[in-house]
Amino acid sequence: MKTLAITLALALSSFICNAQKNDTLAxxxxxxxINNTLNNNGHMLIGLHTTDTFMKTKGIQNSKAEIKDGKVEVTFKDVVPGEYAVMVLHDENDNNRMDFESNGMPKESYGISNNPMLFGPPTFSDAAFKVTNENIDMIIRL
Structure with a gap:
């Protein structure tokens, strides 16, 4: 009888631990x-960023997408809950980087999540959003 009780207790605790573990793996x-590109030249570079990568390096997930009829759609998969930002660059000349005028202004269109009106370089807080317990769909304007 003790063996049965111990076996049942172990099985139940294992089940409870796995249930909690699955929640953390969600x-x-x-x-x-992006629906408003000026043309279909080049590609759209899209990066999913954390505060550690934003405006510093490549994102934690990155995509280079073809533009069709002035539109692009990209899905980042397997994103764990947390705070993120998305940066988009219309790389018209396909050199995989943003080009600038001599005065420091960007030559190519760009956008960030939340679509803020900016009068200077974007910050993580301008673009930040939280992934909590559901999938997210967003439109970014260039």
């Missing part, structure tokens, strides 16, 4: 749409 998708 991941989500972030779908990004």
């Amino acid at each position: 991941t989500y998708t972030i779908t990004v749409k």
